Amino acid sequence: MLSHLGNVFVLSAPSGTGKSTLAKQLVKEIPDLDFSVSFTTRRPRPGEVHGRDYFFVDDAEFDRMVAQDGFVEWVRVYDRRYGTGKAWIREQLATGRDVLLDIESKGARRVHEVIPDAVMVFLLPPSSRELAARLRGRGDESAEQVKIRLEYARHELAQWESYDYLVINDTVDQAYRRLESIIIATRCRRERMGAAAKNILDSF
């Protein structure tokens, strides 16, 4: 188990739900919240940057990290692998900063095992029809790929009971406000604010 001072937020969602856009906005606008950059063996999409969006590695490098126990969790999705590196997360939490992990449900459950007080957040599309429209609109998916992604989305959505918070992405603004609220509220929890409360009490 990783011991920590900062909070860990896990954000999962079916592909196409808008998770990455929202996650980027959260770390940009909320102070002391950093994005955990995952390792992946999939190839970069246009515009994706190594070290910002993902650490893009080949299969041999990924195998080496697995062998050296370098991942909090890693999963295979289709023919690709994704993993959350241990070293960076550990350092981040020790400094008291919050970490946002953007991972799918299988990886999320593994993080929850390693970090039991991680705050588990699940982002949902408003409906199957809306998700299909968004996947087609993305333009880099064939009809067959959309079908596979919808089937996988159904499988992901069935995991909703593993999460603490469920946020429907009906509009980006509403979804953002809800996610931001979950982070601000978590920072107000008694476990986090106890030292501050004691200081105030001592001033009386």
Place this chain on the structure above:
Amino acid sequence: MLSHLGNVFVLSAPSGTGKSTLAKQLVKEIPDLDFSVSFTTRRPRPGEVHGRDYFFVDDAEFDRMVAQDGFVEWVRVYDRRYGTGKAWIREQLATGRDVLLDIESKGARRVHEVIPDAVMVFLLPPSSRELAARLRGRGDESAEQVKIRLEYARHELAQWESYDYLVINDTVDQAYRRLESIIIATRCRRERMGAAAKNILDSF
């Protein structure tokens, strides 16, 4: 125990911390959140309105309600009594609307016993010095009354471990944003969103 669909938020704070101002702003700006108006035997302050700020009743009427088990909780503070009426809360929760209770720590603990999943929020002044300045600035308190209130505030603050969330009222804007976030986040909790999640899953 009161069974309910809506959420109950309990907001407690030492006198002078700014609780009433924030509570009023919350119910004004957040949809589907209503303020529980307490009964009290104390006399109205200038500007306070019966039925909006409190139900101002005399001792005989308060006694009658106690005898008829008409309160979720009631407490004596100095020589005054304050109580939360049962009937209105029960109706409110049954319609799925959220209720905000503005009560001191003894009453809050009693509400927590009757409604175990009430969300307990404690508002703290930034320091003893700041609270004293605010109490003096209110103008309706003698030096002796300020001293009594500070002593009582210390007693209230010692109860911080009974609360789920601790919010420091350093600035009204910051405190408001934190309180609003706690309410929005609570509405995103799995227990509250389960039916919506099932509907979305069924659309796949």
